[in-house]
Amino acid sequence: AWSKVPLGPPDAILGITEAYKADKFDEKINLGVGAYRDDAGKPYVLPSVKEAELRLLNQILDKEYAGITGVPAFTKLAAQLAYSPSSKALQEDRVVITQSISGTGALRIGGEFLAKWYPYGKTIYVPTPTWANHGAVFRDSGLEVKSYRYYDKSTISLDIDGMLEDIEAAPENSIILLHACAHNPTGVDPTQEQWRKVSEIVKKRDHFVFFDMAYQGFASGDADKDAYALRYFVEQGHQLVLSQSFAKNMGLYGERVGSFSLVVDSAEEKKRVDSQLKIIVRPMYSNPPIHGARIAAEILSDQELYKRWLVEVKGMADRIIKMRHLLKQNLEELGSTRDWSHITSQIGMFCYTGLTPEQVDTLRTDYSVYMTRDGRVSVAGITSKNVKRLAESIHAVTK
Ligand code: PLP
Numbered sequence: 001a002w003s004k005v006p007l008g009p010p011d012a013i014l015g016i017t018e019a020y021k022a023d024k025f026d027e028k029i030n031l032g033v034g035a036y037r038d039d040a041g042k043p044y045v046l047p048s049v050k051e052a053e054l055r056l057l058n059q060i061l062d063k064e065y066a067g068i069t070g071v072p073a074f075t076k077l078a079a080q081l082a083y084s085p086s087s088k089a090l091q092e093d094r095v096v097i098t099q100s101i102s103g104t105g106a107l108r109i110g111g112e113f114l115a116k117w118y119p120y121g122k123t124i125y126v127p128t129p130t131w132a133n134h135g136a137v138f139r140d141s142g143l144e145v146k147s148y149r150y151y152d153k154s155t156i157s158l159d160i161d162g163m164l165e166d167i168e169a170a171p172e173n174s175i176i177l178l179h180a181c182a183h184n185p186t187g188v189d190p191t192q193e194q195w196r197k198v199s200e201i202v203k204k205r206d207h208f209v210f211f212d213m214a215y216q217g218f219a220s221g222d223a224d225k226d227a228y229a230l231r232y233f234v235e236q237g238h239q240l241v242l243s244q245s246f247a248k249n250m251g252l253y254g255e256r257v258g259s260f261s262l263v264v265d266s267a268e269e270k271k272r273v274d275s276q277l278k279i280i281v282r283p284m285y286s287n288p289p290i291h292g293a294r295i296a297a298e299i300l301s302d303q304e305l306y307k308r309w310l311v312e313v314k315g316m317a318d319r320i321i322k323m324r325h326l327l328k329q330n331l332e333e334l335g336s337t338r339d340w341s342h343i344t345s346q347i348g349m350f351c352y353t354g355l356t357p358e359q360v361d362t363l364r365t366d367y368s369v370y371m372t373r374d375g376r377v378s379v380a381g382i383t384s385k386n387v388k389r390l391a392e393s394i395h396a397v398t399k
C-alpha cells in the first residue's frame with residue numbers, strides 16, 4: 001500500500017539526537033535539542049517534581065479520564081501562573097483554558113481554533129527565525145504562515161525596527177505570533193520598553209496576538225518577570241491567546257503538560273468559546289493525560305513546594321548563565337578574536353552563535369559536536385567538563 005510514500009526528512013532538531021546517538025566518540029557533545037542537563041550532562045528531575053510525585057503516589061488516586069479540557073485544578077493554577085492570580089481577566093472570568101499535550105499541542109489547538117473561528121484573515125505571522133515546528137503546526141492547522149523580521153544577523157541582536165515595520169505593514173486584524181520570553185532559537189527578547197512599542201503597533205493595526213510561552217521562569221529565573229509581555233498585553237486590553245508548556249520549567253518534557261487559553265470579552269463569551277474548544281479537542285485525542293498535570297498542580301497549589309520549584313528553576317537558569325560565561329571565557333583564553341559577547345547577552349536555553357551551516361557541519365564530522373545547522377546551541381548541553389573541548393572545537397572552525 002505504501003510504495004508511493006516518499007522518504008521524508010528527519011525533524012531539524014530531533015534528528016540531531018539520532019545522529020548524536022550513532023556517534024561512537026566518547027567525548028561527543030549534544031547541543032541540539034533544548035532539554036536541560038545537569039552539570040554531569042544528565043537529565044534532571046526537579047526535586048519538587050519528585051516530591052509531588054511521591055505525594056501523589058501516597059494518595060493512591062484513581063485513573064479515571066479527565067474531562068475534555070483536562071484536570072481543572074491544573075488549568076486553574078496554570079492560568080494564574082501565566083496571567084498572575086490578581087489578573088483582572090481571571091477575576092472577571094474571561095479566560096478560557098484547556099489542558100493540552102504540552103506546548104506543541106497547545107499551539108495546535110490554537111491553530112485549529114483560529115483557522116475555524118477567527119473572523120478575519122487566516123494568516124499567522126511568525127518571527128524570522130522561529131521555532132522549527134511553528135510553520136508545520138500552523139500550516140497543518142489550516143492557517144497560512146508568513147513572517148516578520150525579528151533578528152538581525154549583522155548585529156546579532158533584535159531587529160526592532162524591522163519587527164515593528166513588518167507588524168505594522170501586515171493587513172489589519174492579522175494574527176501575530178510572539179514568543180513570550182526566551183525566544184527560540186535566538187535567545188534575543190524585546191526589552192520591556194520595546195514590548196510596549198510592539199503592543200502599541202499591534203493595537204493600532206487591530207492585530208490579534210498568539211503568545212507562545214514555553215520558557216516561563218527560564219529566561220530570568222523569575223516566573224513573574226518572564227510573564228511581563230503577556231501580562232502587559234492583557235492589561236492593554238488586547239484579545240489574545242496563549243500556549244503554555246511545562247516541559248522546560250518543570251522538566252516535565254515527556255509528561256506532555258501544557259495549556260491553551262484565550263482571553264475573551266465576557267464570561268458569556270467564555271462559555272461559547274469553551275464549548276468550541278471541546279469540539280476541537282474531542283476528535284483529536286478525546287482528553288489529555290492526567291499524571292503530569294497532577295504533578296504540576298501539586299507544585300503550584302502548595303506554597304512551600306511552589307517556592308522550592310522557583311528556586312530550582314532559578315538554579316537551572318543560573319547554571320545555563322554560568323555555562324555561557326565559561327564558554328565565552330574559554331574562547332577568549334584560546335585567543336579567539338571574534339566578538340562573542342552575544343553568548344552572554346542572549347537569554348534562555350539557547351545561544352544563537354552565528355556559526356555558518358558549513359562550520360556546524362565541520363563541528364559535527366570532525367569534532368563530534370552536534371547542534372542545529374542554524375548555529376543554535378542548546379546551552380543546557382554544556383557542562384564544566386565539556387566546555388573547554390567545545391570552545392577549542394568552535395575556535396578551530398572559526399579562526
Ligand atoms: N514553542 C517553543 C518556542 C518551544 O521552544 C517549544 C519546545 O519546547 C515548544 C513550543 C513546545 O514544546 P513542548 O511541546 O515540548 O511543550
Ligand code: TYF
Binds near residue numbers: 011014034131
Ligand atoms: O527547540 C527545541 O529544541 C525544543 C525541543 O519537534 C523540541 O523546543 C524540539 C523539536 C520538537 C519538539 C521539541
